[in-house]
Amino acid sequence: MPGKVTSVLMVGVGGQGIILASKILARIIQKQGFDLKISEVHGMAQRGGSVVTHLRFGESVSSPIIDAGQADYILAGEKLEAWRWLPMLRTGGTVVTSTQEIKPVPVIMGAQKYPAKIMAALEQEAGGRVGSLVALDALALASACGQPRAANVVLSGVLSRLLGFPPEACEEAVREVVPPRFLAENMRAFRAGYQY
Amino acid sequence: MGKVLMTGNEAIARGAFEAGVRFAAAYPGTPSTEILENIARYAEIDAQWSCNEKVALEVGLGAALAGSRVLVAMKHVGVNVAADPLMTLSYTGINGGLVLVAADDPGMHSSQNEQDSRHYARLGKVPMLEPSDSQEAKDMVAAALDLSEEFDTPVMLKSSTRISHAQSLVALGDRRDVPVKPYVKDAKKYVMIPAFGRLRHVVVEERMARLRELADRSPLNRIEWRDRSVGVICAGICYQYVREALPEASVLKIGMCYPLPAGLIKEFAAGTEKLYVVEELDPFMEEQIKAMGIAVRGKELFPLVGEISPNMVAEKIAGRALSGRLEVPGHSDEPIPMRPPVLCPGCAHRGVFYILRKLKLVASGDIGCYTLGCLPPLEGMDTCICMGASISGALGLEKGNPDLKGKVVGVIGDSTFFHSGLTGIADIVYNRGTVLTMVLDNRITAMTGHQHHPGSGKTLKGDPTVAIDIGEVCRALGVKRVSEVDPYDLAALEKAIRTEVSAGEPSVLVVRRPCALLDKSAKGIYYIDTGKCIDCGLCMKLGCPAISRGDEAMAVDAVLCTGCGVCVQVCKKEAIVKGGQS
Incomplete structure (x- = not known):
């Protein structure tokens, strides 16, 4: 039997920097000597679309995709996406979500309403079916670091601390993955998340 | 060197580099596009975007006959376009090795159908390899090229969205130096007139017999004995799902999915109590295994439609899923608004479909971002079948119903026009049609992530080249009414469409505006x-x-x-x- 595999589902809205955040996490995980697999779906014009990245790591990983009820962590750049993908969480798993709200097209068009009580519902589940909930305004934190598009980098910082990854290895990974001209603000964003 | 995290597509490109490939060609298509984008980074490989998949394979076969190792890549539906050369290339064989990568899209994440490209291997009588992760994707490119040269045949490599777009760790190797083989004129092998073709068909069948023997001893196929009460035959991504779901089960891992290793399958069946085959889409392996007289369960448990998952494998074979949806009270009380793909803000296509709907025209559509013009609230497109069908289909709409005369518009993108639009234009002119063709020219292949094409002025490698003028092409094909309009000017656009659709002769309207994602010019808000x-x-x-x-x-x-x-x-x-x- 292979050792335990940790499954992280990263969800958000196109243009929130989820690709860079998953690259940073992947590099940190690789530095810890784990096997890992990441699965994404590209395709139809993704701007403003729902974006999902499956990340799994452990001693040895087979499937690159996470099934319903299997995610140890859901990392959401937007709260409606946290809510949408919640059935993917295992009982007692952790949700890390930004409290940001990005209206989907049917809401913009006035055809549907943005669900009003997402945070209240998540908070009610915390400590139960949702083992723990970390809710933060990642956009505000990222903006304060000088890069609003680094909201997902903030979240990857939060997750890295929850997973117990050593800060030195994390920061080394950030330096290796982020292009030099964007490094300063992304490093600040990662630290803001790690220290949250 | 440590292992590198790579997508399947990056790994296939790396595999081509390491295996000494000298030439590569493709037409972009999800999920295959990044193969050539990554190959283009290797200076040692001459790589190009071709007009379409048929052309890519034909240029590729020429390069292979000339003596180079070649890789050609396309999405599953691209193989339909390339099927003509593929079927006969199987007869002629190659000189330098040739691998054709076909990337399937079960679940139709970004495709118009979910056809199973394994049937092409059987139809064309060519071997097909199927990797299960990025490491295998890289290694199998070399294996395919070796096989290609050893058996004098093109070899197919089957990927899928979950292989092409999943990342896993890959150990890199060095590039093998494979010199260009001498070109030798051999009409009996390369000129497929019936007299020579009959001789070559015999060679093809002899080759298949030798490949079937090879399948049983190839390391690409292997039995992993564990608990023998359950045995599963699987390939590609399904191998990973089976290992995840049934870690104790014995597995016959198929790396060469055509021709199948009959001896190995019989040995595996004899050594297991209950035998299953887990494969996405069609019962391709299952039917062949049953034809061997072996009892196996496959599609009675698994769907013909969409993707398989580890949970599905556990549920269907072990009787219990690994996990289930987390049920949270209130989650299903209120519908969760979807985030459907939409035309981007500033997209030049928006005004086109707004006007087409306003004028109540029948729009014969095509494949690209603009296909989104069919969705509410624009709802300005009537059909979308395959690359190029907009233009030829428009002619048919006009011919098939007199009430539609003067109301039919073909709507095609610039890259799609060069892919399959020219023949449709010639057909309209030749057969005295009167439809209006609108070429939505955003100066790039936008849908797949901005790849260059024959009208954009740059090659795959980024070098400047001739930008073929769409209007000039149409004039040369005999269209007398060729005009241009800016889609941001709705009044001019509406006037042009009204005039041209009722012109009573073939007309082409080039609707020109660069893709909004590439046009960074400040226009004010x-x-x-x-x-x-x-x-x-x-x-x-x-x-x-x-x-x-x-x-x-x-x-x-x-x-x-x-x-x-x-x-x-x-x-x-x-x-x-x-x-x-x-």
Whole structure:
């Protein structure tokens, strides 16, 4: 039997920097000597679309995709996406979500309403079916670091601390993955998340 | 060197580099596009975007006959276009090795169908390899090329969305130096007139017999004995799902899915109590295994439609899923709004479909971002079948119903026009059709992530080249009415469409504006003057993500607005005004 595999589902809205955040996490995980697999779906014009990245790591990983009820962590750049993908969480798993709200097209068009009580519902589940909930305004934190598009980098910082990854290895990974001209603000964003 | 995290597509490109490939060609198509984008980074490989998949394979076969190792890549439906050369290339064989990568899309993440490209290997009598992760994707390119040269045949490599777009760790190797083989004229092998073709068909069948023998001893196929009460035959991504779901089960891992290893399958069947085959889409392996007289369960448990998952494997074979949906009270009380793909803010296609719908024309559509013009609120497209069918299908619509004469428009993108549009134009001119063809020229292959094409002026490697003029091409094909219009000018666009659709002769309207994602020129942004806005909702009919009905009034999102100005022309109250703060 292979050792335990940790499954992280990263969800958000196109243009929130989820690709860079998953690259940073992947590099940190690789530095810890784990096997890992990441699965994404590209395709139809993704701007403003729902974006999902499956990340799994452990001693040895087979499937690159996470099934319903299997995610140890859901990392959401937007709260409606946290809510949408919640059935993917295992009982007692952790949700890390930004409290940001990005209206989907049917809401913009006035055809549907943005669900009003997402945070209240998540908070009610915390400590139960949702083992723990970390809710933060990642956009505000990222903006304060000088890069609003680094909201997902903030979240990857939060997750890295929850997973117990050593800060030195994390920061080394950030330096290796982020292009030099964007490094300063992304490093600040990662630290803001790690220290949250 | 440590292992590197790579997508399947990056790994296939690396495999081509390491295996000494000298030439590569493709037409972009999800999920295969990044193979050639990554190959283009290797200076040692001459790589190109071809006009379409048939051309890519033909250029590729020429390079292989000339003596080089070659890789050609396409999505599953691209193989339909390339099927003609493929079937006969199987007869001629190659000189330098040739691998054809076909990337399937079960689940149709970004495709018009979910055909199973393994049938092409059987139809063309060519071997097909199927990797299960990025390491195998890289290694199997070399294995395919070795096999290609050893057996004098093109070899197919089957990927899928979950292989091409999944990342896993890969150990890199060095590039093998494979010199160009001498070119030898051999008409009996390379000129497929019937007399020579009959001789070559015999060679093909002999080759298949030798490949079947090889399948049983190839390391690409292997039995992993564990608990023998359950045995599963699987390939590709399904191998990973089976290992995840049934870690104790014995597995026959198929790396060469055509021809199948009959001896190995019989040995495996004899050594297991219950035998299953897990494969996505068609019962390709299952039917062949059953034809061997072996009892195996496959599609009675697994769907013919869509993707398989580890949970599905556990549920169908072990009787219990690994996990289930987390049920949270209230989660299903209120529908969760979807985030459907939409035309981007500032997209030049938006005005086109707005006008087509307004004029109630029949729009024969095509494949690209603009296919989204079929969705509400634009709803300006009637059909979309395959690359190029817009133009030829429009002619058929006109011929098939007299009521449609003068009301039919073919709508095609610039890259799609060079892929399969030219023959349709010639057909309209030749057969005295009168339809209007609109070429939505955004100067790039936008849908797949901005790849160059014969009209964009750059090659895959980024070198400047001739930009073929679409209007000139149409004139040369005999179209007398060729005009251009800017899709941001709705009045001019509507006038041009009205005039040209009823011209009574073939007409081509080139609708030109660069893709909004590439045009970074500052055009200023707009805001809504709430004093003038009467909340009529006309601007909402454009389906622009930058315009929303806020809690109190209509609003323009200053971050999303590109300043295209199309909404301004739709508003009857002059309530949309330039000058908002970015």
